[in-house]
Amino acid sequence: MKRILFIAAILCSSLMVLQGCSPKGASAGASLKRGNVSGNWVLNDVTFDGVPAMNVKSLFSEASYKCFIGSTWKLTNSGNGSYMLPGTTDCPARTQSxxxxxxxxxxxxxxxxxxxxxxxxxxxxxxxxxxSEATGDRLVLKSPVDYGKNPAYIILNFTKAMK
Incomplete structure (x- = not known):
């Protein structure tokens, strides 16, 4: 059991991507494009599908997923961008290009x-x-992770930042 949890933690921290995963939901389809994603976004919530939150030790090989809640993501149409972690007592503020x-x-x-x-x-x-979804004021990204034998996801729920 410890070995399974250890392996799951390593896989979650590296966010190994499953090849061949297809997006689900009515909003997935040809309408999703770069222009739907450009802009300023706030990560409001991180949820989990098929993996317990306690098994996710870090997000993007950087910090706890909790540190990302409230982060702002600036995604320019040129492809340049950044995200800024807001900083709390447990998480230092940080900007990543x-x-x-x-x-x-x-x-x-x-x-x-x-x-x-x-x-x-x-x-x-x-x-x-x-x-998974990119509409006017909502962006949903799903990070596939290996956990057990079934597909599992870390789900990032964004809303468009006010100007």
Missing amino acids: IFWSVSTADQTFQFKKLYEGDKAKNVTEGYRLIL
């Missing part, structure tokens, strides 16, 4: 973390999430 894109073919949102001096084309590691 990213380069992002949307694949309409497989309905995914992907991003790479960029550090000082990095060029996006030279960064080979990143994150791929299922673009």
